[in-house]
Amino acid sequence: MNETVLFAVLSLSAIGVASAVILYFVAQKFKVIEDPRIDVVNEILPGANCGGCGLAGCRAFAEELVKTGDLSKLNCPVGGSDTMKQIASVLGLEAEEKEPMIAVVRCNGSRINAPQKVIFDGAESCAFAHALSAGESGCPNGCLGLGDCVVSCKFDAIYISPETGLPVVSDEKCVACGACVTACPRKIIELRKKGKKDRRIFVSCVNTEKGGPAKKNCSVACIGCGKCVKECPYDAITMQNNLAYIDYDKCRLCRKCAPVCPTGAILETNFPLRKEKPGEPGTEKVAEPVTAG
């Protein structure tokens, strides 16, 4: 073999070996010791990176879980109780039982209930419309229907109904990550307990105006009359700023409040149909169950 070639091969190999040795020691020196449980926890998590836990993504959540070793304040709404239990067993901790939640839209100002008075033709963004106008119906609190919540949802669980112009949350797809709650500039969307058999009762209005002006713009606005507050046997309903609010921790789904509401602002979902009392038909206000997605 030619001497030149031999020299070249040898010197290159020497450089290679030397670099490998240096790199090995550098790697040892700067090694980041990571808890192997982070990877395990990360595997269990759904990997949606939705931010529903309040952290940047699933990996960050896994790191936080392992680092703090405390499950009381951390919760993955997407995975739900099962996921949290699995994680708890890996970390040797006890997971709290959290009831599944779901996003509800607290506005029923559909095209019929709250007729359009002016045309908004700015950018298709609720945030913008909210900053500029009181809304097409004139209700300063109601849904603008431009779909900021739809854009924010990473689970395709919310869409704007073409008939009513209001957002509809899919019971199956919603994971209660809360992205839509943050996206809504009018604070209309709220996370509530999913309830047994998806049954929920809530006041579908956020208008804080007095009865007269509220009713003028929307026929199903809460007028703050307080009839539901008097009717509720469990003290679950409170009245603030002319607006009733049903506390989902206290509510036992007895359905007594809905029929007394004069404007029909209280909405019941997924309940069986009421037995019609003779003499007063047509008091039904059950929302249609959502099937499409």
Next chain:
Amino acid sequence: MKTFKLGGVHPEENKISAAEAIEVLPLPAKVCIPVSQSLGAPSKVVVEKGAVVRTGQIIAKGESFISSNVHSSVSGKVTKIDDVIDTSGYKRQAVYIDVEGDEWEEGIDRSPEIIHDILPDRDTIIRKINEMGVVGLGGATFPSHVKLMVPDGKKAEYLLINGVECEPYLTSDHRLMLERGEEMIIGVKILMKALGVNKAFIGIEKNKQDAIVHLSVICSKHPGIEVVPLKVKYPQGGEKQLIKAVLNREVPSGKLPIEVGCVVNNVGTALAVYEAVQKNKPLIDRVVTVTGKSVAKPSNLLVRIGTPVSALVEFAGGLPEDAGKVISGGPMMGKALTSLDVPVVKGTSGILIMKGAESKRAAALNCIRCGRCITACPMGLEPVLLAQLSENQLFERAEKERIMDCIECGSCHYTCPAGRPLLDYLRLGKNKTGILIRNRGKK
């Protein structure tokens, strides 16, 4: 001919009402005076329901530094203190007054005589301007007395008077310069005295040749005041653009004109200053242009603050059948009204009734990256990029791209061949970025 260099557009002029002399609108039967009439904190109501007020009486006091007094524009009885629906459809506190006669507060000089002698005392001038509730009449309604209090370490060299009126359609400033020029110039002199400057420039676009000539003649008698004719270009009425056009100075990003030794005031403000200081007259009326291509009688009206817009429209021949939008302000920066019951406020410079067809926005198509918005931006921004950043909620990045420098002139939206709502997204982005910056300051 002088103008600013960067960007700018030239919309169709349409100064239909330019030849109409200012007419006094008859007193309305009722007025409704919103309490918050200046940039800054709302003023506090100092009258009660049932009180009898006289024209010029103070009805709301500005309590914080950036805030101004509001006076009754008519004499009569306060019927209620309630909410009124403002331009955006939201509710704001206002004082409702039923008009009874026209009795003025004592001490207000209503004679047409022009008072030339100016008080030498700077503090008295500023105090009077503050008391009389004078705010910037260009539209932004910044309290005038605040502008005159030059912060320590800064010095005003020049006073710039904005007679540009670059908005198409509007002619109220034009008419003021022609009809009240003499008084206006005294107002300018008062402002100069308050600022301690001995040079003032009045910038006027050359499409108002008669105003340029008229004011030049008056100014020849007053050394130190000079009329500067400017090329017609929108948005030359913007403070920063005007300074660049007249003095060729650039206001640094995020800074006020005082940084380069300037204070800018509108011509209407100069007249209001004259009336406040020389005649003790609070700011209770202003000139409003009522115009539009299909308006029967385009006019320039002297209107008491609080008059409903419907009264102005009625005077101009009623709402035309083909009306599509009623805009408060000019077509470029104005805002479409949701109702005609909205009262005229200190910032209302015009009421523009647009025809149905031309008021419609074109459907937004995809961006073709032609870069026209970048060419048109007078602040040297990239509207297309900023709008995308704002749409995708990347506000940190938008801040780096100087979104806060946007003056919301709408030149980008105007030039966009794809009809994209660039300004809407920029405004949204500015708002959100502003919140971000303020929150950062708190921590």
